Amino acid sequence: MDGGSLQGSGPLIQLLVDRVVEDPATDTRIVVLARKDGDLEHFMVWVGASEGEAIKRALDTSLTARPMSHDLIKxxxxxLGITTERVVLTDVKSSTYYATVFLENKGVTRTLDARPSDAISLALRCQAPIYVTQDVWQRRSGQQLDAWLSKLETKNIGAQEV
Amino acid sequence: MITQMQVKGLMFDPYNNAYIVILRDDDQVEMLPIWVGKAEASSISLALEKVAPPRPMTHDFMKSYLDAFDAKVISVVITDLSENTYFAKIHLMYGDSEYAVDSRPSDAIALALRTQAPIFASESVIRKQSSEELGQWLENLKPEDFGKLDS
Structure with a gap:
């Protein structure tokens, strides 16, 4: 699907959720997104523990006995016949990312403001594509964090062996 | 038969490291405790205290998802209790049709509080949950067990 483009910036960049990593220093999770076009740089979003787990469950397509919050939205x-068309990471202010969810029903499109965690959780469950604007991609944090991330994951594995 | 319930409050259950939503009927005769997770409790607490967080939380997003297409939450019903798991239905009105969506009670309650929809419990759920058991549990609570929601 063509993600279109938002006014004033270049074409949107499609992202795929690569993995969810535990940040042992804080009670948060890091959602690591990779570019669909194969570019090796990553995009990382810090989310709360329960939000991170919701994304991880969707990624692992693990089933729960009862529907979780984003399963309920889906x-x-x-x-009601509402389709989640796509989600776009549209802005970043003071290290907080903003997302827009594009919904469609009977030819009517609606856009919703959302936290990236809710947007990504829903997109994964609905097989909707995830995009980031060129502007937000340029301003992403943790550009040099790939090395740090791999170190973190090695440490995590070590900790589990103890 | 269903009975309308009000959310009386949230308590921390130190024995199970979980939270309990206390529902009571209007006559204050029946009490229905529902154990929920931390994230769900926090969402219900924000709605009870009418706190508007800087960014929409998951149930705020759920509400705006339904609002975007003028779908209305008519009511939520706690329908069943089996092996300590509660079941709920969210009744939606969309166009001229009504839909019943399967849900966990925690999501149903968090959404009902945000949409001013009434919360009901089926007679069988109220009968099944032994209030005697809850009474004993409450007696064992110490005063310091209360008011720990923010910890």
């Missing part, structure tokens, strides 16, 4: 959409 299920409401299925009942």
């Amino acid at each position: 299920s409401c959409g299925e009942h």
Whole structure:
């Protein structure tokens, strides 16, 4: 699907959720997104523990006994005929990312303001593409963090062996 | 038969390291405790205290998702209790049709509080949960167990 472009910036960059990493220093999770075009640089979003777990469950397509919050949103959409078309990471202010969720029903499109965690959680469950604007991509944090991330993961593995 | 319930409050359950949403009927006769996770409790607490967080939380997003297409939450019903798991239904009105969506009670309550939708419990759920058991549990609580929601 063509993500289109937002006014004033170049074409959107499609991202794929690569993995969710635990940040042992804080009770947060790091969602690591990779570019679909194969560019090796990553995009990272820090999210809360429960938000991170919700993304991880969708990524692992693990089933829970009862529907979790984003499964419920998806299920409401299925009942009402609402399609999640795409989600776009549209802005970053004071290290907080902003996302927009594009919904469609009977030819009517609506956009919703969302936290990236909710947007990504829903997108994964609905097989909707995830995009980032050129502007937000340029301003992403942790550009040099790939090395740090791999160190972190090695440490995590070590900790589990103890 | 269903009975309308009000959310009376949230408590921390130190024995299970979980939170309990206390529902009571209008006559204050029946009490229904529902154990929920930390994130769900925090979402219900924000709605109870009418706190508007700087960014939309998951249930705020859920509300705006439904609002975007004028779908209304008519009511939520706690329908069943089996092996300590509660089941709920969210009743939606969209166009001229009504839909019942399967949900966890925690999501149903968090959404109902944000949409001013009434919360009901089925008679069988109220009958099944032994209030005697809860009474004993409450007696064992110490005063310091209360008010720990923010910790």
